[in-house]
Each structure stands twice: as C-alpha cells, then as structure tokens.
Amino acid sequence: MKNKNLVSISDFTKEEQLRILDLAEKFEKQPRQKILDGYVVATLFFEPSTRTRLSFESASSRLGAKVIGFSDASSSSVIKGETLKDTILMVGGYADVIVMRHPREGAARFAAEVSKVPIINAGDGANQHPTQCLLDLYSIRKTQGTLDNLSVAFVGDLKYGRTVHSLTMALSQYNTTFHLVSPESLKLPGSVKRHIKDHNLEYYQYTDLNDVIPKVDILYMTRVQRERFSDPMEYEKVKDSCILSKSIMTNCKPNMKVLHPLPRVNEINEDVDTTPQAYYFQQAQNGVYVRQAILASILGVI
Amino acid sequence: MEKISRELKVSAIENGTVIDHIPSNRVFQVIRLLDLYDSNEQIFVGVNLESEKLKDGKGIVKVSNRYFADWEIDKISLVAPTATLIEIKDFCIVEKRKVAIPDKIQGIVKCFNPNCITNHQPITTCFNVVDKDDLKLQCHYCEKITAKENIVFL
C-alpha cells in the first residue's frame, strides 16, 4: 500500500481494507510506536472538522511524526486566491503525506492526481470519507468478532448521509443483511440499494426504530437534520421515530452495539451512554488506531 | 477506393468531411460543437432530408478541407449518436464510420453537481460513461451522475 492514495473506500481492495484493520489491532495494543520519527504529516482542512483533524493529529503524534497544516482555510492567508493545485504542489514539498478535508466534492481525487505525495481524503463535501468507513468496519469487527453474516441497521438520514452510503458499499462484501430505518423522505438512494441487490443481499425498510431493535447486531445511528425537511411540520412528525433511548432497547440482542459517527444531537438519549450497548465513544477512539494503520501503511514503514 | 455515388455528388466535396445521419433537430448543435460558425471553408448543411434510418428525417453537414480529431467527434456522439462520419480525399471516400459514444469523456461536458470541484477550480472535467443507451456520465472527481437531460456543453 506504500504511496497509495486513499480517496474513496473502493481505492483499497477488500484484502487491503482487512490489512488495515489487522494493523489497527496492533496499534490498539501498543499505540505509542515512533515508527514515523522524522516524517511530516500535513493536515489541510479547507473546512473545519475538529474531530477528524484531532484524530489524525493524535495518530500522527503517537507514531512520532510532526504535523503541519491548517484547520480552516479562512484563517490561512497562504490559501487565499491560490488554486488548490498550487497549494497541494507546495505542501507536497513540505510533507510526506497530505491529509485533506475540503467542502467541494472531488477535491481529494483531483489533489491525488496532481500531488507527488500520497493523499488521504478526510472528507470531500458529501462524497467520501474513507477513514470513517474503515474505523466503522474496525468497530464492527471488534465488537462482533467478525464482519461476516451480520445484521446491520442504519437509522436516520439515509438519503444524504455519506457515512451510510460508503459503509453500505463496504459491508456488501461481507454478506450483510441491511435494516434501513428512516423517515419516508430520507430513504436510502436507489443507487445504493441497487448496489446491495447486485451483491445478492437483502435489505428491509422501516420508518420506526422500535421494529429493528430485536433483529440486529449493529445499530448504526445518524443525525436527522431539520434543514433536510422543506416542511417543518414533517420534521416534527418524524423526528422521534429515529431517536434511541434506553427504554426501547430492552429486547435487543445481547451482542448488539450502538454506533454513531458523532457528533450526536439528540438522536441518542444520554441514558443510553451507560448501557453495555453504547459503543460510539470507543468507536471514535478506534479511529486513532485505524488512522495510525493507514498512515503507517501509506508511508510504507510497516 | 470507392467512388462517390451519384446522389452525394450533387454537392460533392473534393476534400473534407461529411457528417451524415444527424437527427434533424441536432444539426445546429453539431455545427456549434464543431465550432463551424467561424469557419471560412465551404459548408453545406441539410436538414429534414429523407432517410431510411431516421424516421423524422436526417440532417447532413459537409465541410470542405476539414478533418476532425477523435475528441471533436466524441462531442458529436453525445448529441447525435446515429451520425456517420465520411472522410473524403480527391472525391474518394477514404474513411467511413459511425460515431461512437466513448467510454470516457474529457472536457466537453460540465458536471451537473454544483458542488463539484470542477465547477470551482480550473480543472478539465472527466467522466466515465456508465450507460450508453440512456446516456449517464459519472464524474471522475465527485462521482455524481450527470444524466442525458442535464448535459451542458462547455
């Protein structure tokens, strides 16, 4: 995987994805390994995303790499008026790998074409966020002991949620059964459903979260944003149908875990946090190990 | 080499290109896509001509002393997939082929996604043709689909 770009999850084969997960396990056991001593990691955040940036910076620091970059394009005078191409070419002279987040879709793919150092996409608009996808896979495998033959529910905004789209595609490699819970107007897009069918897998659609809880191994929650509804009344009507609380979890499978890409708003009640099913904070922590594995692999030190 | 048939000879050209079997309502689009408005060469244009292949009539464009590169012909295939291309040298047909929709389209078309990086930076657009029958172009950058009805030429 040395010098490979990670722009879309499909840039890595199933074997490469699994290799990242295996490596991440080693970093979880021993997070402090100075194998990137002397390396420079650039984190270019053309739009702010504190959580993702801190995760990458933590991963880099634990491997002994130095981090340079910016957290917000507006605060960076270097970027003003400069083309993305010029920024990437310049930073490529300063760093060994570029982690970038950009509000425009396709920005990371373009950067990968012009850059002489590898590009890791930390989110390009509503398009791709492959490191999130890999940390989700890691969290699922870790909690269930396998990725094969699981029942996974996605809950919330399934229409616009890129996390859900990428993870659905990735899980289709593992004989997953999909349970899709969303308001009528925020169902999973046809193209993603077709992808599931193309893999000869099944999906079931629901509008009420209660219906899936006894059936699934993973309950993957996402936000339902008010701005997605043209009619505010419609939002008021449906918003509670995708909210998880401790009281509705009584009949869940003992191995069920609740995941969420964070930040949450109100879709997971705080009383869930102390249940054995809550896994979302551990999931975020797993992101550091997975990003350590990605950095080490792409820089070819492992 | 095949001699040009009688009916073509009416406005036969000595050297150049004939684009035949253009759907009549696409002829002017073809002329625009090939940038022929500013040409100083002799150009014959026909529309609503009888055709066995095209029920609603065909259009034809004959351009003297011009031969087109593949990337120019690609453009035609998007608006006139039925078009045939005939290259003529010394009144003889030296090449005759159908235009084909290519697997990949570079430049020419604008990405329909307003948030695509190609609509905000000086980047040549690039698409993979994912459906040739019901034309669908997938942006190489943002991965979104631009469908036939949304195609805008650059």
Ligand SMILES: [Zn+2]
């Ligand atoms: Zn695009």
